[in-house]
Amino acid sequence: MPVLQFTPQSSLVQPGFWNELTRLKIDILKLSxxxxxxxxxxxxxxWIIDRESGNEIALNGSLSLSAESFDLQIKPPQHSVPAFGTLKNYNTIEEFKAANKAELFNEVTQDIWNATTKTNDPNQLSRFLLLTFADLKKYKYYYWFAFPAFVVKPAWEIDESGWMDSNTKIGHEGLLxxxxxxxxVSIPLPYFLIRPSSKSPFEIGKLEDFSSFFANVPEDQRIVSFVDxxxxxxxxxxxxxxLLTYLRAQFPDSTRKLQVICWRDVEVPTSGKPWRSRFGIVAIDPSSNMTSECPTAVGWEKNAQGKLGPRLADLGGMMDPTRLADQAVDLNLKLMRWRILPDLNLEKISNTKCLLLGAGTLGCYVSRVLMAWxxxxxxxxxxxxxxxxxxxxQxxxxxxxxxxxxxxxxxxxxxHMKKIFxxxxxxxxxxSIPMPGHPVPVGxxxxxxxxxxxLEKLVDEHDAIFLLMDSRESRWLPTVLGAAKGKIVxxxxxxxxxxxxxxxxxxxxLVPQGTARLGCYYCNDIVAPADVSMMVIFKQGLAVVIASKSLTDRTLDQMCTVTRPGLASIAAASAVELLTSLLQHPLGLHAPPPTPQQNEPPQAPTGESVLGLAPHQLRGYLGQFRNMLITGAAYDRCTGCSDLVLNAYEREGFDMLLQAFNEVGYLERLTGLDKLYNEAEDTLEAVHWDEDDDDDL
Structure with a gap:
């Protein structure tokens, strides 16, 4: 009789599977x-009808994977039967190519053999193996399926009549x-048994119940079947x-000759159309016996060129470019978490809503670094x-x-930010941000x-406020709002x-008990911000303040911040890194600054933030290529963050702010700085100045 020949299994991987693998790789598997x-x-x-010729075209059913393939409890789609497998994803294409594929294949083959001979679990007969490498930046996926199938010697043979129309042997009523x-059946059966029934032509049973189901059924009336x-x-x-190997291993005395139905009918054929299932009688040499050892197996899928090798799924061209960019940004950051900082909370950074006051040189660079994070x-x-x-x-x-x-x-x-990302x-x-010392016209x-x-609403809606303006007094109102609303500034x-x-x-x-309060931008000032710029010099141990106009009546060279071109990018990056370090600290806004000993490398520890220190102030000197970490205490008479100012703002609202904008000296009177300033003036007047020293001044 002719040797039984089989149609190899093929695969069909839906795009949703690769999307889910991407998510799994990024969020769970990481480098595993x-x-x-x-x-x-x-x-x-x-079978489908060719629209042009009208002829029928036969299509084999493929093993299909979808986004739900990672959930083993999901029921298969209608008219489908389940198959279970093992996925092994590699981190590099080199690892994928160098994998010991024979060893992995043999492990799955052994699992099938154990189910065949020991656990009597027919659900494992269709096990498969899938090796993958996911190039997540380019959305390319290299993969190779294996469907291990036992090689039995001597081979099974098909009766001389071959495979025939099932209707010829079983009849329409029997197939129905x-x-x-x-x-x-509640759960689709990949394999099942068929026997005559007194209630209907035939009834079905589970493969694992072979002995009991066929207990009183003559061998010539026993039929085994599988979804083909x-x-x-x-x-x-x-x-x-x-299936044939399983039957020979479990029931060697009654399975040398079998009636088989290759079940291919998902619905009852309409009038004039045939049943698609095939019937055949297969047999094996009666003298052959199964051994206890696992037989050899074959089953690696061929690629599109018909050769043994992996396939490639390139989804980059069909993916939404916006989504690709979104995932690529996350991937770059998550690679950092996988390899270096496993405790890095990227979600806390990405969910932080940032308000940038100033869209100039600093604002542009800060925006770019925030997007990179x-x-x-x-x-x-x-x-x-x-x-x-x-x-x-910019x-x-x-x-x-x-x-x-x-x-x-x-x-x-x-x-432009949206164009970039x-x-x-x-x-x-x-x-425009109203400023103290800049009176508001009545109209x-x-x-x-x-x-x-x-502006108050914007501060409420954001978590972190960046002050990136080019004048001192424009920072006052956001400082007050940020402090009053408990925001990171x-x-x-x-x-x-x-x-x-x-x-x-x-x-x-808001400061935890026992913790020193850190100062704001204005805590070191002894005068309120206004339409003046100050230069403080020291004369015989005393501070002397020289004031001039800050924003009005400025000359051309005073209209712009004159800086070395590389300075802004350094400051902007430092500002964003300070924010991220603060966000990773368990105390957040209340994170203590490093002690003076921590400021000096190489003894500087990483601190409680996974990103290192969270200093209060960073002062950089590009001329010396040097940075200094400084901690400044809060001032109880500060015109920006003291309770005197905040309580007045919360009590009086816009009226208090308007008074600060219009009245020179209001903030000094509110905080008591006017008295301190008068005391300093009295002290200066009491000092005798030499004429030579005056000339030097």
Whole structure:
């Protein structure tokens, strides 16, 4: 008789499977290459009509994997039967290529053999192996399936009549009774038994119940069946190989000759169409016996070129580019967590909503670094427009933005951020920040009140506030709002070749007991911010303040912050890194600064933040390529963060702010600095100055 030939099993991996593997790799597996269980399903072979020729085309059923394949409890789709397997994902293409595939294949083969001879579990007969390498940056997936099937010697043979139309042997009523019985099974059966029944032509049973189900059934009336993924008229599908081995191993005395139905009917055929299932009688040499050792097996799937080798699924072209960019940003950060900082809480950083006051040089660089950290919500606020001097220093603008008077800076910067990374929720707002010492005209009070209300709302809606403006007094109102609302406030300011980056401390009522309160940008000042710039010099041990106009009547060289070109990017990056270090500290806003001993390398410990220290102030000197970590205590008469100012703001609201804007000296009177200033003046008047010293001054 002819040797039994089989149609090899094929695979079909849906894009959802690769998406789920990507998520699993990034969030759970990380660098692990441990084997994980998965499930798939396959359907019987099917036939479709060619629209052009009208002829039928046979299509084999493939083993299908989907996004649900990682959940072993999910039921297979309608008309499908389950198959279980093992996935092993490698971290590099080199590891994937160098994997000991024979060893892995033999492990799965042994599992099938154990189910065949020891555990009597037919569900394991269709086990498969899947090796993968996921190139997550390019959305390319290399994979190779194996469907281990035993090689039995001598081989099974098919009766001389071959595979025939099942209707010829079983009849329409018999096939209909089998089909109806299969519909009543709660869990689809990949393999099942068939016997005559007194109630209907046939009834079905489970494969593992072979002995009891066929106890009183003559051998010539026993039928074994399986869901056949093959559509070939003469070659049954791959699952039959292991089914026959299972029967020979479990029931050697009654399985030398078997009646087999290759079940291929998912629905009852309509009038004039045939049943698709095939019937055949297979036999094996009666003298052959199964040994206790696991037989050899075959089953590696061939690639698209018909050779033994892996396949490639390239989903980059069909994926939404925005989603690709979003996942790529996360991947770069998660690689850092996998390899270096397993305790890094990236979600806390990405979920932090940041408000940037100032969209100039500092604002542009801060935005870029925040996006690199995966921050998704960034709002920029600025009142100026892009000028021709900006693009070379401010990386979110180009020449076209300067034309026709220039685009509004905040909106333009947000637009460019979305072009760089579409996944960022960036918005720009044109708004002037009212400042103390800059009186509000009567006709503009309502507009300023609305501007303040809008700024208050923005502060409420964000978690971290960056002060990136180019004047001292413009930082006052955000300092007050940030302190009053308990927000993280990060301040950055530039000199010619030096910079200051600092975090503001919390208000006194929020500081944990026993913890020193850290100062804000104004805590070292002895006068309130106003439309003046101050220079403090020391004369015979006493501080002398020289004041001039800060924003009005400035000359051209005073209109811009004149700094070394590389300074802003250093300060901006330091400001963002200070924020991320603070967010990773268990105390967050209340994280203590490093002690003086911690400031000096190499003894500097990592501190309680997984990213290292969370200093109060960082003062950098580019001329010396040197940084200093400074801790400044809060001042109880500070015009920005003291309780005197915050309580007045919370009590009087906009009226208090308007008074600060309009009245020179108001903040000094409110905090008591006026008395301190008068005492200093009295002291200076009591000092005798030599004329020579005056000339030097």
């Amino acid at each position: 290459d441990q084997s994980i269980p998965i499930s798939g399903s396959y359907t019987p072979g099917r 009774s089998i089909w109806q019985a299969l519909q009543n 993924p093959s559509a070939s008229p003469q070659n049954p599908g791959w699952p039959l190989r292991n 995966g921050v998704r919500k960034i709002t920029l606020l600025d009142s100026s427009r892009v000028s021709f001097s900006n693009p070379v220093r 990386p979110l603008f180009d020449f076209e933005d300067c034309l026709n008077g220039g685009k509004p800076k905040a909106e333009c910067a947000a637009e 579409p996944g960022v929720d960036a918005s720009g707002i044109s708004l 503009s009070v309502n507009q300023v009140k609305e501007d303040v209300k809008r 990060i301040n950055a300011a530039l000199g010619f070749d030096s910079y200051l980056v600092m975090r503001h401390g919390a208000r006194s009522s």
